[in-house]
Amino acid sequence: MSTPYRIHCLVPDLPTPEAVLPFLEEMHENRWYSNFGPLVKRFEAELTAFLGRENGAEGCHVATFSSATTAMELALKAMKLPAGANVLVPAVTFPATALVAMNAGLTPVLADVDLESWELTPDIARAALAQGEYAAVIPVAAFGRPVDPAPWVAFQKETGVPVILDVAAALGQQDIHKDLTYCFSLHATKPFGVGEGGLLVSSDEAMITLSRSLSNFGFQGPAGVVLEAGTNAKFPEYFASVGLVQIARWYEVSERRQAVLDKYLTGLKKAGNSIVLQQGTGDFIPAVFPIYMPGKAEKLVARMDAAGIQTRRWYLPPLYDHPALGHLPYADKTSDMPFAGCEKLRTGLVGLPFHAFLSDEDIKEICDIVAGVYV
């Protein structure tokens, strides 16, 4: 990648073209390149088995889409929430979490995030529901930190408000409970990347079937007519091919990421106690690697830049500071500080380089710069 950086923040770990080639030969032999072809069907079947094996998914259906964004847009449409209804989303997330609700004709309402998990929690959602009506809640597996499903299952049962998890970066690590709906990304920069693509996972077969139909213009049934207005968000055979190889590579990909994480955890320990990691880091492998150094983020970024090391200030600014999202309503209508957590995080969140191609020297150099910021 042609950037001025010597050490990049993210480098995808995708299969070689040679590894994908046998599937491409099969695709070409089939002369079937998109529209729910045999490789997409096989990938969906293998993903179902993978999610059952790795993440406890049972009785769930898996559907593929052109991206996690389109998957979520179509799931929200398929859920038939009332037009314009409120959907609760965290204000620290990739902007797509709010955009999907807008694109589905809903109103994203911005919530604060918790200072431990850096996520929208059931407690924050309960406080929001005490102040307003919501048709759905979209918790986010921020930075790939898997969301504990149990409290959200309880929340959904207790409130009757459906929970759709934006777990874009957490495929392979996110536990699946059949009462919730999950949306994963297969974008190249994700740990389980294929290039472009997204998944819906849910036990609601009718919703999955309708979402899939909406990804093919809304065509349904043998008559070949459009029953509900859809778009084109189909997942092509090529990306299914890469995905089939990626499933087989998952353990080696995860091992490489675990090794990088372990080296970071050791290296950062030396950098002192002032560096805060996202709650649970180490129990999971993050998708990107943000650290929290309150008040020191800009200094750290400048020093990294000077050393030719790329950092990214994910997910900043908070959504309310994006021009296209600044008009969105806030969940907390009473507090002077409706985004106290977000505002604290923004003074210190910095995403460090995190990928399989970092050498021991790279990680040592990065940790030394982090340590030096406090000197």
Next chain:
Amino acid sequence: MSTPYRIHCLVPDLPTPEAVLPFLEEMHENRWYSNFGPLVKRFEAELTAFLGRENGAEGCHVATFSSATTAMELALKAMKLPAGANVLVPAVTFPATALVAMNAGLTPVLADVDLESWELTPDIARAALAQGEYAAVIPVAAFGRPVDPAPWVAFQKETGVPVILDVAAALGQQDIHKDLTYCFSLHATKPFGVGEGGLLVSSDEAMITLSRSLSNFGFQGPAGVVLEAGTNAKFPEYFASVGLVQIARWYEVSERRQAVLDKYLTGLKKAGNSIVLQQGTGDFIPAVFPIYMPGKAEKLVARMDAAGIQTRRWYLPPLYDHPALGHLPYADKTSDMPFAGCEKLRTGLVGLPFHAFLSDEDIKEICDIVAGVYV
């Protein structure tokens, strides 16, 4: 493809995986798989040259998208037409022509089509404008028949209503005039197929730039913020790779299609004068090959079916008979027969197999069955 048919209606003519492999090696070497990478940039540059060489495009910008559908949706959004405004579309077209307007928050209004060209003509559009207000007109290159730009340039100049051409199936044959906006498909079943993908071509650089930004969530500028609400409709490096090979193959692909067309024209001549072809067929190579046999379509389809030959009744039913589109308003509010042309066409339109893998015997067999329908 696993269908019960011996002769398929459409078989994509895409490059072999081996031919694409050098580009995939380059993509993998770059570790850049989407998000406006170097192969997408090269493909867009080569397409600009191709369209200049083949179709007279001058001073136009070319942008790639995940599909023609998403390209058109984002172009309509980027044009900032008033919310809910009327957009004129033909009632005989692939449903996406209307869906894109709905997805962009506009109201598609259905117009009749001409019995010669089977398309929405400037005369039909003028009659519509006499009865209602329109924010845009979307003429369609039906079945890949290229639209003559000159009368639409005159229409646009005269009425002030912008014209966006849905020329999904006509890439390589559609002449480009810089005053109009064009949307092409790169779907596998198109003559210029890559798998999934779409193009916008326009001299309106600001519109193209905004559409491209909307395909990447609406991120704009160096600050990395969302300036306008977008989605994910990016065109990945893989499809750019296939596209680069497809540009180089265009003459051989076209020659094969021309040879099939020539054999059909000879064979159908023997089948008699009652078979009507779309106006101009022979001056262009159709994308799919519909013939018009008034009152005989069902009989023809049944005989083809019995012989193991697949036909497709594109684009039927007309849009007003799709459940999701039946509520759309009609352009002709005064006539007893607002869709006289569409209704005539529906009694006789049948798409015959049309692709590079048809043998002389296949074509002879098909033409004989067509001839037999009148006996």
